[in-house]
Amino acid sequence: xxxxxxxxxxxxxxxxxxxxxxxxxxxxxxxxxxxxxxxxxxxxxxxxxxxxxxxxxxxxxxxxxxxxxxxxxxxxxxxxxxxxxxxxxxxxxxxxxxxxxxxxxxxxxxxxxxxxxxxxxxxxxxxxxxxxxxxxxxxxxxxxxxxxxxxxxxxxxxxxxxxxxxxxxxxxxxxxxxxxxxxxxxxxxxxxxxxxxxxxxxxxxxxxxxxxxxxxxxxxxxxxxxxxxxxxxxxxxxxxxxxxxxxxxxxxxx
Numbered sequence: 449x450x451x452x453x454x455x456x457x458x459x460x461x462x463x464x465x466x467x468x469x470x471x472x473x474x475x476x477x478x479x480x481x482x483x484x485x486x487x488x489x490x491x492x493x494x495x496x497x498x499x500x501x502x503x504x505x506x507x508x509x510x511x512x513x514x515x516x517x518x519x520x521x522x523x524x525x526x527x528x529x530x531x532x533x534x535x536x537x538x539x540x541x542x543x544x545x546x547x548x549x550x551x552x553x554x555x556x557x558x559x560x561x562x563x564x565x566x567x568x569x570x571x572x573x574x575x576x577x578x579x580x581x582x583x584x585x586x587x588x589x590x591x592x593x594x595x596x597x598x599x600x601x602x603x604x605x606x607x608x609x610x611x612x613x614x615x616x617x618x619x620x621x622x623x624x625x626x627x628x629x630x631x632x633x634x635x636x637x638x639x640x641x642x643x644x645x646x647x648x649x650x651x652x653x654x655x656x657x658x659x660x661x662x663x664x665x666x667x668x669x670x671x672x673x674x675x676x677x678x679x680x681x682x683x684x685x686x687x688x689x690x691x692x693x694x695x696x697x698x699x700x701x702x
Contacts, residue, residue: 469686477682481675488671495664498657505656513598516566524603524639527656532597532641534563536572536648538590540632541617547576549651554578557588557650558623560632561641564594569636571625572599574643575650588617591648602640602654 469477505527513529522528537560544556554576561572579586604623629636643649 466690467683467686468690469682470689473682473685477678481678484671484675484678488668488675491664491668491671495661495668498659498661498664502656502661509600516563516568516570519601519639520566520568520637524601526601526603528601530599530601530641532561532563532570532572532599533565533594534561535592535594536561536590538592539616540628541588541590542571542623542628543579543586543617543619544573544623545619545621549576549578549653552578553580555586555619557586558640559590560628560634560636561597569629569634570639570641571623571628571636572597572641572643573602573623574648575652577650585617595648597648598644598646599641600644602642604640 508527509529511529513531516530516532519528519530540560542558544558547554547556556576557574558571559574561570562568563570577586577588604625623640625636625638625640642654643652645652
C-alpha cells in the first residue's frame with residue numbers, strides 16, 4: 449500500500465516536472481477548445497443537413513409535375529414540380545433586385561400568372577436577366593399567348609415589413625407574394641413558382657442552397673485544425689515551461 453502511494457506520488461512529481469503550462473494558458477484552453485470543437489461539429493452537422501436537402505430536392509424534381517389545382521390542396525413546401533397552363537400578366541412585373549450571376553449584376557423577373565386549370569393566380573419567377581446599366585430599365589419580353597409551363601415551388605423566407613411602391617415594374621429586395629396579391633386585390637398562392645428551362649424562362653440556374661456541403665466541410669476542417677493547433681501550442685508551452693523551471697531549480701538549489 450505504501451509502495452503504491454509512493455509510486456503515485458512519484459509519477460505526479462515527474463509529471464509536474466515534465467508538464468507545467470501555467471494557470472492562464474490552462475484557462476484559455478479550457479475556454480476556447482470546447483468552442484472550436486463545437487463549431488467544427490456544427491459545420492459537419494450543417495453539411496449533413498445540406499446533403500439531405502439536396503437529395504430531397506432532387507428526388508422531388510424527378511417526379512412528374514402535378515397540376516396547379518392539386519398544388520392548391522397541398523401544404524406549402526418547396527421543390528414540388530407543377531405544370532401550369534395559362535397566361536402571364538405583363539402589366540404587373542416585379543423585379544427582385546441584388547441578384548448576381550457570374551459576377552454580373554441583374555434581377556429576377558416575377559410576374560403574376562393565371563392558371564386556367566386551377567383557376568388561381570400564382571407568382572411565377574421567370575429567372576434572372578442582366579441589368580448592367582441602372583439608368584436603363586431591363587428589357588423584358590412577355591409572351592401574350594397561353595403557355596404550358598413546367599416549374600417547381602419555392603417557399604421564400606419570411607418577408608419583413610413591405611412598404612407600398614408605386615408604379616410598374618416594381619423593384620423589390622424580397623419576395624412577398626401575399627403582399628403583392630393584396631396590392632392587386634387578388635387571391636393568389638403564397639408560393640414562389642420558379643420556371644424550369646423552356647418557354648418564357650430566362651436564366652433559371654438557381655442554387656438549391658446558398659452554401660454547398662463541401663464548403664461546410666472546409667470550415668469544419670479549419671475549426672478542427674485550430675483546435676489541434678491550440679492543443680499543440682498548449683502542450684509545447686507546458687513542456688517548455690516545465691523544462692525551464694527544472695533547469696532553474698537544478699542550477700539554483702537554494
